[in-house]
Amino acid sequence: MAELSFVIPMSVMTLFWGIIGGVVPWFVPKGPNRGVIVTMLVLTAVCCYLFWLIAILAQLNPLFGPTLKNDTIWYMYYHWP
């Protein structure tokens, strides 16, 4: 978990959704729709962050790898880094 390839996305996404869910609601102008907008922002941030987090946690420690066909492997050997 100390790998850079995990820390950078983690911090970027947490910061991004944290700003949307925690900072932006304070700047919503007062009006009849303030309650709805704040609710929407917080819920969006929570739902989207959670969804992304589950996706990355599920792939953090894979128990098995992908099974590929041999022609796919041959192609990827030459064309993928």
Place this chain on the structure above:
Amino acid sequence: MGSVFRSEEMCLVQLFLQSGSAYDCISELGEMGLVEFRDLNPSVNSFQRRFVSEIKRCEEMERILGYLLREIRKANIAVPEDDEICPVAPPPKHVLEIMEQLQRLEVELSEVARNKEKLQRNLLELTEYTHMLRITRTFVHSRSRNKALGPQYEEFQSIESDSAGCTGMQRLGAKLGFVSGLIHRVKVEAFERMLWRVCKGYTILSYAELGESLADLDTGEISTNVVFLISFWGDQIGQKVQKICDCYHCHLYPHPENDEERADVMDSLRTRIQDLNNVLHRTEEYLRQVLQKASESAFTWVVQVKKMKAIYHILNLCSFDVTNKCLIAEVWCPVNDLTNLRGALEEGSRKGDATVPSFVNRIPSNDTPPTLLRTNKFTSGFQSIVEAYGVGDYREVSPAPYTIITFPFLFAVMFGDLGHGMVMACFALWMVLTEKSHKRKRSDNEIWTMFFEGRYIILMMGLFSVYTGLIYNDCFSKSLNIFGSGWSVRAMFTDQQWTNETLQTNTLLILDPNVSGVFVGPYPFGIDPIWNMAVNRLSFLNSYKMKMSVIIGVMHMSFGVVLSVFNHLHFKQRFNIYLLFLPELLFLLCLFGYLVFMIIYKWLAFGARDSRLAPSILIHFINMFLMQGGDNTPLYPGQTGLQVFLVVVALLCVPVLLIGKPVYLYWLHRGGKSLRLRRGYERVRRVSEDDMSQAPAYADDEEEGFDDLMTSRDTQPKEVKTATVHTSHINI
């Protein structure tokens, strides 16, 4: 703002309206849309109410307007392009004027329409006559040309050369007669056969098809007609022929004797047709003018008559007081709008020129007020979806603002395609940007109306689907490789796991994350694109999606349960927190919250190295309920003990949930601080004190049976219900 979180506070208000200005006051209230009227005459039949005659008048006007609008639409006159046709209901004195105008218009229109029909019928007859004359001319001339062909025409000398009539026939003592006319194309063969059978060859039928098709005015269909000419001799045959023609609904026209007569008739017909066409043209112009003038105000009138009818319906709900000068109405009004209500009444009294102003009187009430949740065009779609599950109680926490996000989000979790999501979002965006013109058009297509009403919902669903599509890495079922895959095939080769020979001998090979360099790290945003090309893609994705839906579902349900706390606090039922909320939350978290914990723990603690030892969460979960140890390796030390504890706690919550609240309420109702035997008058006094302090709500109920208490358990708030529904959808 409180009004989004829970429904608004309402109060019962009595309106005292002076009879003269009652109509205007109610018109003002209707324009603002503030209040809900209660029916003060529930026992009165709707035909015996006070303003029935006015309502009948309105319906008569609606009938005439409906006829008018149909005629306007038939003449293809355009609707006036006002942005909002919103006239106020007319005062009663104008109503008679409108009624008069409408009746006059109706009479005029029906007269003009009748005249037009007569003229058209006339025109049709004349046209048919002309055609008939033209075609029978060719028969006669062709006959004369065929004279040389055969003996059968010997007796029939050419008619035009015979000025004194048919002398040949006169020699035989019979007169040649002709019957000519038009008949439908489909009936011609039957007609011919009938003629042959009845007249036994004493008639000759010649016919030719009419080039153009004419519209039949009675049925309105366009049919091809055939012009025929029957020549016969003898009077009796003539009568038979007439009868047969009548039977077949032919249009008969007199046949001219000779060519000059034919030419004369044709000339006169031509001039008549021209005249008729002129007159018809003028009539149609006049009709169009009348309709055009009417269409300017017709749509305004429609709205006005509707509003009038509504006002009279409301007036029927009010009751007259003893002096018959004042109308009393009972309405539910939001507390925040009381000033607006007073303003509306003042305005109405002013418009109605009332001597005494109408006023408002707030009265206390024990009835449950109606639930009011104000919505704008964005939130109204979501509110109607929530109301499909049931309208909330008065002042209950409303789940609608949360559904604005959770409904589309859960849809997107199930949909999850970047490309299709973008298509959906663009479609919804188009609908939103052009909503003004669509609202005006008001289409009849139900499916389109359904999509249009839900345009904001579809937009949210599309936008969230784009996001979930990015995470699932699914764009039209293909994956995008934006950041570079975390799996490297080359590493398998460099580490000597695979060689070209392994590639040639095996069709399928699995990458081993244990080999260094094969798995570099998790894909930073979403699912790694390599899985799209993998054969065992579904094994990975299924496990991922199942676990994801469990986590999201449990969190959603807990959120719903937590929302109920606000209800309990608001309605000052603290006991609900201990008897309902706490057991529910404990049950949910001890079992399914623990499942979520196990899922996340397994993701973090078990890797490729110990993949052989990684236990199945499903088996663990099942064993937890059966309280079996099993052969499974534990996830963490001390797991069995913890699991037993959690199951026991959850099981203990069940009886509390089922009978805790009814028992408590029953005990309260019995008035006991503790269970003691009755001891005479002291006990009685203390009972009454206890009753008043602890159970004010039961003042009205006499004897509350135990069964009532069992059935009156609080139903779960709607958030929990919708969350459970959605989780089941995801799992399916």
